[in-house]
Amino acid sequence: KAGVTQTPRYLIKTRGQQVTLSCSPISGHRSVSWYQQTPGQGLQFLFEYFSETQRNKGNFPGRFSGRQFSNSRSEMNVSTLELGDSALYLCASTDSPLANTGELFFGEGSRLTVL
């Protein structure tokens, strides 16, 4: 089975721009979660999707949004980029129906740099 695939792997944007990141989960996994990783802050939960429905959202401003398609692929969007949005954005999929038990399979991440 192919693993979780994230694109693009690296990107550089300037303040005020917007960005869209893509995640293809492991085949058969219907739950997709997104996490922001920054030095010293660990993995901070952004949102989780299951069958095209957002079931939970973390404490991030409304500039952060996402969606899931019928094939379970997911995208996240960050609008009006700020310097503090520079981070590694990790996507994870799981076959656990509630996404809070069992293994999360992470992608390699999309590293966003905002100048």
Next chain:
Amino acid sequence: GENVEQHPSTLSVQEGDSAVIKCTYSDSASNYFPWYKQELGKRPQLIIDIRSNVGEKKDQRIAVTLNKTAKHFSLHITETQPEDSAVYFCAASNSGGSNYKLTFGKGTLLTVNP
């Protein structure tokens, strides 16, 4: 909501020594506690997990202990090797709940010196 504190933030040991990383959690309803390892430039990967119906679980050189009364759990690595060098994240969740997420600690950078 759940809050997970992880200590220490950095840990340096000599090859062959043991390493211990500790986490505390706030939500007494949490009952699932995984540990993830992230090597430099790589994705986080599950190395071991424990559920609240057991107090200890071992897998070769890795063990996790859980104290539900004190709301803390620990990762123990024995006979450390240079390839154990990585960032380790603990996490907690209520597997019967409906928050659909893991809450992670901030990570521990473990360096094993040859």
